Amino acid sequence: MGFWWRPLSVLAGVLLVALMLWAGAGAVAALMFLTGIQAVVMLRRLWQEYRLSRWLEHPDEVTPPNAMGTWGDIFYRLEKLQRRQRASRSELTNALEQFEHAATAVPDGMVILNGNDQIDWCNPASRKYMGLDCERDRGQFIRYLLRQAHFLEFLDAADYSRRLVCKSPLNREVTLSIQLVPFGEGKKLLVARDITELERVDAIRRDFIANVSHELRTPLTVVGGFVETLADAPTLPASESRRYFDLMLDNTRRMQHLLDDLLTLSRLESADHNLKDEVVSVPELARVLAAEAESLSGGRHRISLDITCDANVRGSLQEIRSALGNLVSNAVRYTPEDGDITLAWSLRNGEGVFAVVDTGEGIAAEHIPRLTERFYRVDRSRSRETGGTGLGLAIVKHVLTRHGAHLEIRSTPGKGSTFAAVFPESRLIIAQPSATVIPFPALEQAAG
Numbered sequence: 001m002g003f004w005w006r007p008l009s010v011l012a013g014v015l016l017v018a019l020m021l022w023a024g025a026g027a028v029a030a031l032m033f034l035t036g037i038q039a040v041v042m043l044r045r046l047w048q049e050y051r052l053s054r055w056l057e058h059p060d061e062v063t064p065p066n067a068m069g070t071w072g073d074i075f076y077r078l079e080k081l082q083r084r085q086r087a088s089r090s091e092l093t094n095a096l097e098q099f100e101h102a103a104t105a106v107p108d109g110m111v112i113l114n115g116n117d118q119i120d121w122c123n124p125a126s127r128k129y130m131g132l133d134c135e136r137d138r139g140q141f142i143r144y145l146l147r148q149a150h151f152l153e154f155l156d157a158a159d160y161s162r163r164l165v166c167k168s169p170l171n172r173e174v175t176l177s178i179q180l181v182p183f184g185e186g187k188k189l190l191v192a193r194d195i196t197e198l199e200r201v202d203a204i205r206r207d208f209i210a211n212v213s214h215e216l217r218t219p220l221t222v223v224g225g226f227v228e229t230l231a232d233a234p235t236l237p238a239s240e241s242r243r244y245f246d247l248m249l250d251n252t253r254r255m256q257h258l259l260d261d262l263l264t265l266s267r268l269e270s271a272d273h274n275l276k277d278e279v280v281s282v283p284e285l286a287r288v289l290a291a292e293a294e295s296l297s298g299g300r301h302r303i304s305l306d307i308t309c310d311a312n313v314r315g316s317l318q319e320i321r322s323a324l325g326n327l328v329s330n331a332v333r334y335t336p337e338d339g340d341i342t343l344a345w346s347l348r349n350g351e352g353v354f355a356v357v358d359t360g361e362g363i364a365a366e367h368i369p370r371l372t373e374r375f376y377r378v379d380r381s382r383s384r385e386t387g388g389t390g391l392g393l394a395i396v397k398h399v400l401t402r403h404g405a406h407l408e409i410r411s412t413p414g415k416g417s418t419f420a421a422v423f424p425e426s427r428l429i430i431a432q433p434s435a436t437v438i439p440f441p442a443l444e445q446a447a448g
């Protein structure tokens with residue numbers, strides 16, 4: 001009723017006046033009055049229609065018309081509608097802008113395809129992985145831009161549960177996982193994710209499992225073989241069975257050693273394994289390691305110490321001891337009889353350098369960058385003969401990295417090698433007599 005009461009009451013008023021005129025001045029006066037009113041109404045209507053059409057033509061520039069009565073109501077409602085539309089348009093624009101920003105920030109390549117597999121839109125990452133350009137390639141058929149046979153097969157199969165793993169058409173080093181997601185009416189979202197790193201980690205994991213299995217299989221086969229022989233021949237001479245037991249013990253120790261190294265590596269790698277903050281006296285540690293090297297060498301090498309600084313290192317005694325001990329035992333194991341081995345501790349440009357110098361067989365340059373990889377050995381049988389697991393230098397690298405230190409390797413085949421653990425200045429404690437240095441319980445035993 002809100003809309004009707006005003007025009008109806010005006011109409012009633014006009015009719016009342018016309019009736020009064022009719023009664024007082026006759027029908028002609030009443031008719032003239034009604035005609036005059038109708039002309040005014042028509043003119044007003046024309047004027048308001050003109051204002052309305054002008055406003056509708058430029059709704060954002062022209063201010064909405066203002067009027068009394070029904071026209072005022074109409075204008076007010078139209079203006080309200082326009083305001084609501086404006087608000088939802090700006091919400092939509094904001095949402096679109098946000099989507100565009102998010103799509104630009106997404107590291108995966110994203111392409112929207114229409115029902116004919118033409119490109120509707122793509123994000124900047126799709127340029128990096130697939131060489132697509134949103135402006136240039138809009139409307140292009142994707143099959144003409146990405147022509148790899150397995151991609152075309154994948155596109156035609158339209159099996160949305162599958163992912164395609166393939167090389168990037170721009171860079172053969174990059175591996176992509178491509179997925180198609182259907183949406184809307186016949187549209188598809190193509191998502192290309194860079195899985196190079198995942199693939200690399202997966203390959204390392206597979207290699208690692210293969211290596212561990214291989215390392216364990218040989219000693220297990222040996223032990224198994226001897227157990228069978230002993231079981232089948234219970235009356236074997238004592239000397240013979242003694243020899244078998246010794247070999248079994250050797251191989252069991254080898255497996256034990258391998259498992260110990262694997263556990264050490266896994267402990268070093270676990271994120272919640274915090275680094276201890278102990279003061280490690282490297283000069284004292286060098287003396288302990290030299291004594292251990294003497295005992296490992298059994299007099300086959302000349303072992304000497306060259307300590308020119310008394311700096312200590314802040315870190316985990318157990319880890320540093322195991323890393324430096326690995327370098328020393330490698331020097332003994334890979335240096336032929338009568339060779340020289342020197343353990344040196346010195347300062348170089350503020351850094352602490354613990355170097356193990358040997359006159360052993362040396363290592364060809366192409367092997368050096370790979371020595372710290374797990375199970376990498378220059379000579380597999382030589383490593384096994386000397387009780388190596390192939391994990392020693394991987395452990396050294398981990399320990400040093402945890403201490404902000406690094407390993408330097410220099411070697412000349414036939415002449416010898418230098419393996420140096422270089423500790424940064426921030427890890428060194430120089431000439432601090434008050435510092436509590438962790439004692440080495442093994443020192444007296446090893447030296448004794």
Ligand code: ADP
Nearest residue numbers: 330331334377378379383388389390391392393
């Ligand atoms: P392993 O248990 O086989 O010694 P490491 O990780 O300690 O494993 O060493 C990896 C490889 O590096 C060894 O197999 C050996 O070929 C080489 N290597 C390490 N130290 C020396 C050295 N002092 N002289 C010559 N070769 C060495």
